[in-house]
Amino acid sequence: MTDVPRLLAGPETTRPARLGYGADYNPDQWPREVWAEDARLMQAAGVTVVSVAIFSWARIQPAPDRWDFGWLDEVMDLMHAHGISVDLATATASPPPWLTTAHPEILPVTRTGETLWPGGRQQWRPTSPVFREHALALVEKMAERYAAHPALAAWHVSNELGCHNVEDYSDDAARAFRTWLTARYGTLDRLNEAWGTAFWSQRYTDWEQILPPRLAASYPNPTQQLDFKRFSSDALVEHLRAERDVLRRITPDVPVTTNFMVMGETKGMDYAAWAPEIDFVSNDHYLQPGPQGREEMSFSANLTSGVAGGRPWFLMEHSTSAVNWQPVNVPKRPGELARDSLTHVAHGADAVCFFQWRQSAAGAEKYHSAMVPHAGEDSALFRDVVALGRTLADLAPVVGAERAPARAAILFDWDSWWASELDSHPTEALRYRAEALDWYHAFLDAGVRADVVPVAGLDDGRTDLADYDVVVAPVLHVVPAALADRLTRWVEAGGHLVTTYFSGIVDADDHVWLGGYPGALRDLLGLRIEELNPLRDGERVRLDDGSTGTLWTDRIDVLPGTDVLATYLDGQQAGRPAVTRRAVERGSAAYVSTRLGAAGLRPLLERLLDAAGVRSELPEPLRGRVELTVRRTADEEFWFLVNRTDEALGLAGLDGKALVSTTPHDGEVADARPSGEVPADTLAPRGVVVLRRPRA
Known part of the structure; x- marks a missing residue:
């Protein structure tokens, strides 16, 4: 796998190592006069990397034989001129209307036989040869055009693969499922044995008899269901490989990633099996509703590190404040933006990014928070964003540090x-x-x-x-x-x-x-x-x-x-x-x-x-009230202490110097202690202290 900090510097720069900071950037949602303002504010916030063109297929290719790269050329040049690297998406996440109109056979089909029509996103079958042909043609055009662009730091394949189309029950899927089963079992006798088809007279005598577990009169065969879940995850991996291979052929020195969704009940994709297919692991995470929301966030960040084998990874998306897709979407409290972000860093993230840079004025996600809210630059949220940028800059010594294994x-x-x-x-x-x-x-x-x-x-x-x-x-x-x-x-x-x-x-x-x-x-x-x-x-x-x-x-x-x-x-x-x-x-x-x-x-x-013989490394008064995570280099350890409570906690008895210490605020500029020899004495409510210590 590729080291995250190297790729964020971009192929032609010698930028000192620091944690990446940024967001999904969607300039095609805004008039050109906003772009220069975006660049200025990005610099003010300390942004170093943006993901661009994620949902831009219809803009890049407005018709089968027409291409419009002029606007994207401008954006790439603008980012480079302001020292911002680009994680460039292949733009294949959602096909344009002209493609779904000409080829409705690419649309997914549910277990009950309903077609998932355009109007949302990810309206494509992972196994559709027609979609694959058009998607790879777009990927090739993108790679050829931007292969040598100095802003290009990484390729971002599609977006949240499988978020809305992980299980497709179409005829394309049926054919691909049979091919997958043939490779897995070799013979029908072995498949019949594995699926226990002696039960309920299900024995197969020809591969063409096998279908996905569509709506049935009673419980479908359980091993058939389990294999279809395995197949569905693998079908998305096959699409990931197809795009990746085009990118590697044309731009062999540019690393490739895609954003996982290790969070909540998102279970259709076996990310442990996906990780070896990409150059570095990326993840999206959003706080889950319920009393264990903070614990679930830490759990997911920890699991992402496990999927990455303990190596640094990229937090591709999380939220600055409220999301738009829960029954009730409440904003984050003071201190939680920094605490949530640094929890991911504690578990190995070398880049902290959000959906999205500028809050949309239209569309399904217009009430989803962003780095620049509807209120604009003069807002408590943007001041928090700027303060977090300073904090991440102070954490430069952590870049590249591995997760220190627990016992x-x-x-x-x-x-x-x-x-x-x-x-x-x-x-x-x-x-x-x-x-x-x-x-x-x-x-x-x-x-x-x-x-x-x-x-x-x-x-x-x-x-x-x-x-x-x-x-x-x-x-x-x-x-x-x-x-x-x-x-x-x-x-x-x-x-x-x-x-x-x-x-x-x-x-x-x-x-x-x-x-x-x-x-x-x-x-x-x-x-x-x-x-x-x-x-x-x-x-x-x-x-x-x-x-x-x-x-x-x-x-x-x-x-x-x-x-x-x-x-x-x-x-x-x-x-x-x-x-x-x-x-x-x-x-x-x-x-x-x-x-x-x-x-x-x-x-x-x-x-x-x-x-x-396993004990807590924390003093007794902090146990249960503070989450401890450790990253380390050859010579140093970085103890991330995350306050799980709304009370200030004393840190007497802990060795080390505070690299950063976050303090919640209520509308003014957030306080973040600078790097240096600052004694670690207090952990603010919902705050984070990072201690720098010699490696044990």
Whole structure:
């Protein structure tokens, strides 16, 4: 992968390394007289990079045989003249009306057979050969025209691939799905075995009989559904590769990225599998509604770092204040713009960018905040934007620093996410990511750093279990034999595994491991479950450690040598084990059979961490109130201390000098301490302090 700071400098400049700062820039929404004002304000804010032409296909190619690059030439020249690099989009995110009118066969089709018509965005099939032909022609034109432009720092393939078209059920998709299945299984006999087609008379005798899991009379085949999710993610990767390969052929020295969406319930794209296809990882993140919004932001930034293998990445989009797509869209409070931005930097972002530069006056996103709001330059929000630019400039020493590994990790698996939430399961209420987020929240409450790492990284070297003393694998539903063996060897060598209900249940084909649950992990955990026992909505069970469980219980029989850490006090499992732990050679394996929520998990987690010898690096008064993240170079560490509360906190007892310290304000210019020998004594409400320390 390419280093983010090098590419942001642009190919023909020697700009000193600093964190990138900028936004999506859409000058084609504005008259030319606004462009010079934009450039002036960008310089005032400290902007170093902008993403351009993301949704400009209709402007660049107004008709099949007409091209209009004049305006884009002006913008590229203007950015270069003001020292601003350009992350240039291929503009293929949304086809122009002339293309969808001439070729309606490129439009996506839903599971129920409805066509997704133009009028929004991403109205294209990932597997459409017609769309691919026109898109690659545009990419080639873009690459040829701007290959040598000095402002060009990176290529931005499409935009948020799969945001609105990840699963297409058209005839194009059906043909591509059959090709994908042929490559995966080789023979129909192997496919029939994997899909369990002896059930419900589904056995296939010809590849042409196979369709996507369209609307059916009852539950579609579960392995067919799982494979279609895998295929749909891979189909988008294939389009990404197609554009990338054109760019690499014409501009081999310009790095290529695309913006992931590691956030919330965006689960259709297996980003752990996508990351090796691009030169550096980029991500978009927007605060999710709900009581765990801040924790989810940190979780997503952490997972993005795991997807990137701990290397620096690019925060391509987030919001300066309110968004436009939630039921109620409230602005951010003082201090939150800086706190949110620096949380991403803490987890490895070497560039902080927003959607968008100037708030739109028209269109579906006109009420989405931007760096320059409708109120203009004379606004508290723009003053916050300028202050953040100064803060990011002060953080130049952090550029290129890797994420310092924690001693604990949360294992994240897209296959388990997809498979555990399929229909015809013990409960429809299970949410894979919610359980993972609860564990992460509990780590934050305990003041203990934990990395979020993808299972896919175990195979390609991005993740090494040997780096961790404790690994939590919540709802690790899909466990192939090789993964079970890997986890067992790691535990035997001294690792401490924690997993939960509905884990170890199926193999890669979504076939149940027989002999009792939790299947592939049964012997490692030292327990056996004969029947799964989810809870109904509203049901709760009490445990003898004072916690309360929801969603799930298991009727556990412990095997010899397995300790019971907590017992059910009531419900169908009253008097039976709820939480267990088994010593395995030098390590251990623990099992949690109910959903305890973040508050209920904290005391249990602390008990499990204590047994593994893992402690918080924070002084006791700060644990749970401050999020600690560490980045490091060969000689230094940078401790990012993020205040999770609305109270000022003293930092006595922490070594290091403050590189920056943010302070919320209420309408005036935000305070950001300059670089230098400033003692780290106070962490403001919703503030961030970055300590510079010698590497341990």
